[in-house]
Amino acid sequence: xxxHYRHVLMCTGPRCTENGQQAEAMFKQLGQAIDACAGxxxxxxxxxxxxxxxxGPIMVVYPxxxxxxxxxxxxxxxxxxxxxxxxVPVEPLIFHRLGAGDVCSESST
Numbered sequence: 281x282x283x284h285y286r287h288v289l290m291c292t293g294p295r296c297t298e299n300g301q302q303a304e305a306m307f308k309q310l311g312q313a314i315d316a317c318a319g320x321x322x323x324x325x326x327x328x329x330x331x332x333x334x335x336g337p338i339m340v341v342y343p344x345x346x347x348x349x350x351x352x353x354x355x356x357x358x359x360x361x362x363x364x365x366x367x368v369p370v371e372p373l374i375f376h377r378l379g380a381g382d383v384c385s386e387s388s389t
Contacts, residue, residue, distance in 0.1 A: 284323040286364060287342045288314075290351070293329040296336020303337035306351050310339070313360040322364050335375070344369065345378025 290310060292303040307326055314322050330338045335349040339359065346369050348359060358370045 282321070282323070284321045286322045286344075288322055288324045288364070289327045289330075289340045289342070290324065291328070291330045291332075291336050291338040292326045293336070295329065295334070296338065302352075306337045306339075306353070306356055309353060309356050310360070313356055314364070317360065317365055320360075320365060341369075346374055347376035348373045349375045 288310065290303065290307050292307050296303045307324070310324055314320055314324060330336075330340070330347075332338055332347075332349065337351045339348045339351045339355075340346070341348075341359070341363060346363070348355065348370070351359070351373075355370070355373055358373065363369050
């Protein structure tokens with residue numbers, strides 16, 4: 281296994297989006313975006329369900345424990361460039377943080 285500093289889990293289960301097709305496409309795009317960043321040491325793993333159905337695709341970044349919801353192509357690019365590369369979580373896309381509970385932001389209400 282390659283060395284990594286962050287681990288990104290993404291739900292690709294069938295209930296997040298219609299038959300999981302959008303989630304699977306976002307998972308593939310996530311891998312391409314990570315691979316396109318030389319030196320970025322991030323492991324990604326497919327997960328079946330985070331039990332937050334109808335808010336998916338869900339993406340969780342560890343070790344920070346930041347949960348993103350409704351991840352689309354634009355969100356994948358922002359999360360990779362701002363959070364994974366720039367070390368700054370994408371606040372408008374966050375809905376949960378470990379230890380803090382749910383986070384309400386202007387875009388999620």
